[in-house]
Amino acid sequence: xxxxxxxxxxxxxxxxxxxxxxxxxxxxxxxxxxxxxxxxxxxxxxxxxxxxxxxxxxxxxxxxxxxxxxxxxxxxxxxxxxxxxxxxxxxxxxxxxxxxxxxxxxxxxx
Numbered sequence: 001x002x003x004x005x006x007x008x009x010x011x012x013x014x015x016x017x018x019x020x021x022x023x024x025x026x027x028x029x030x031x032x033x034x035x036x037x038x039x040x041x042x043x044x045x046x047x048x049x050x051x052x053x054x055x056x057x058x059x060x061x062x063x064x065x066x067x068x069x070x071x072x073x074x075x076x077x078x079x080x081x082x083x084x085x086x087x088x089x090x091x092x093x094x095x096x097x098x099x100x101x102x103x104x105x106x107x108x109x110x
Contacts, residue, residue: 002044002055004063008071009037012084036078040067061094068092 012034013022021027042063050058072089079087 004042011035
């Protein structure tokens with residue numbers, strides 16, 4: 001059995017913060033109204049032994065993809081219990097690493 005730990009979080013911030021300031025952790029430090037953190041454990045039974053490289057490759061999208069529906073429900077439920085404004089955690093989007101690698105190579109040659 002292999003167990004992966006996946007951490008998720010969201011923060012509640014005042015509505016008057018600019019998009020530019022959202023990227024400034026120092027600015028946000030005193031502005032956070034609420035922060036919710038969660039760690040999910042995903043256990044997988046393997047038929048065959050896997051090496052570190054195979055486990056890393058598996059974990060890069062599969063773990064998040066499998067856990068994401070639970071995170072969405074948890075975040076929504078906690079926000080509702082805290083009486084926060086309603087929000088929806090978006091669906092998980094699988095990262096296409098091949099496309100990203102090709103894009104990066106194209107940008108380097110231009």
